[in-house]
Amino acid sequence: MSSTPPEPPPTGSGEEAHFRALESLYRAAPINRLFESDIAITGPGQCDIVFDVDERYFHAAGAVHGSSYFKMLDDAAFYAVNSLVTDRFVLTTAFNLLFTKPIKPGRLRASGRWLSGRKRVYVAEATLIDGDGEEAGRGTGTFMRSHIPLAGLPGYKSA
Structure with missing residues (x-):
């Protein structure tokens, strides 16, 4: 993970430009300064995020705290859904x-x-895979369209 600012999404239009703009939005979010991670929207309704974790994320018994599981799984499911919504930011309503x-x-x-x-409420799932290729967690969430335009958010650079 680098500390350089994210590159602006490529100019153009359509689905690919939306995907790149969402990736830019993810990278611009202040919370992601705390989590070394990167995102790839791999297709409509699909998202992969890689995270590097170390002892900073541990609870008292020496393993990654559950809040980190939530962050990773919610982000992946959220961006999978928002890849299908081109005009509005979606919100997690349950996970x-x-x-x-x-x-x-x-x-x-x-x-x-x-x-x-496909209209107002969406359902998505996410799996968390560790460095050994084994599942460490999974989650299912519901998401809904908000009234927040994507184009008005810092970091979302529409083509």
Whole structure:
């Protein structure tokens, strides 16, 4: 992960420009200064985010705190959904987590996938895979369109 500012999304129009603009939005979010991570929207309704975790994210028993699981899984599911919504920011309205394995330091991948919904409420899931290729957690969330235009958000650079 680098500390250089994100590059602006490529000019153009359509789906790819929206995906790159969402990736730029993710990278511009202040919370992501605390989590070394990067994003790739891989297609409509699909998102991968890689995270590097170390002891800074541990609870008292020496494994990654559950709040980190939520951050990783929610982000992947959220961006999978927002890849389908080109005009508005979506909001998480509920999220259920399943912790399947303690996480140790290293690189993790959260993969989000849209499941259903196309008008106002969307459902997506995400899985968290550790450096050994094993599932460490999974989550399912509901998301809804907000009244917040994407084009007005700092970091979202529409083409």
